[in-house]
Amino acid sequence: MTRMQNQSNLQVTFSKRRDGVFKKATELSTLCGADVVVVVFSPSNKPYSCGHPSVESIMNRFLGENPPTDTDAPNPIVIAHQNANTDEINRKLNRLEISLEREKKYGEALQASRKEPPIEKLSSFDLKNLCKALEAADEEIERLVSIKKERGFEFPYQTIGSAFPPLRVIEHSSSDSDEGSSGSND
Known part of the structure; x- marks a missing residue:
């Protein structure tokens, strides 16, 4: 294996592999109950991290600063992901409710137009x-x-x-x- 020379291919590969590493770290934490943190720097020198219960609590524990008070605290990344999913579901629900109301009004208008005299x-x-x-x-x-x-x-x-x-x-x-x-x- 050798380092990739094409910068766009390098960035795409980094993004895909980073997600895979984070997924495996999350699986390790879930399956084994381990406290896990992964810190990665991109080719453009941007830091990315993933951890459970949180990156900060594990880093503080590793460095010997502020021992964790609550190791069962939810992972902020997981919470952000859940909130994003909830927001998307709420947006879809709102669109469907608006569409349903529009269809109900259309149906009522059709019914009103179909009324015929005896x-x-x-x-x-x-x-x-x-x-x-x-x-x-x-x-x-x-x-x-x-x-x-x-x-x-x-x-x-x-x-x-x-x-x-x-x-x-x-x-x-x-x-x-x-x-x-x-x-x-x-």
């Missing part, structure tokens, strides 16, 4: 259009059923339309509409 209050023109739309829907359903039957699809139940005669719109004179006719004769 059939009794529809004009004869609206009733004729409704009948035409229902007939078109009935024809489309029959077309799809025939395609399914051709392909061997079996229907376990009768289709709804086969139990009732089809609705037909019958034109009435203006005197008939005054009598309150429903507009169908079957």
Whole structure:
């Protein structure tokens, strides 16, 4: 092995290897209950450290200064990592809640726009259009059923339309509409 000459490759390799060393030190601390500290200086002479329970407490103990009072104190690096994860989760939750509220309002607006007047209050023109739309829907359903039957699809139940005669719109004179006719004769 020889020292890398390319500075960008050197920095990338350092970052990856540093994370690996810190991870192994954390695993050693977790698995064995050991107090661990790792101090590394980057190629650009920046210090990086990782320790459990904390770098300061272990360094003070190593140097004989201020013996540790609480060796079970949480690692500040771990706490910072947990807080960062919590913050990210909270941001995602807030975005989802805003999106949910937006979708609820959109759904309410759709429901409000779909409210139709009762059939009794529809004009004869609206009733004729409704009948035409229902007939078109009935024809489309029959077309799809025939395609399914051709392909061997079996229907376990009768289709709804086969139990009732089809609705037909019958034109009435203006005197008939005054009598309150429903507009169908079957």
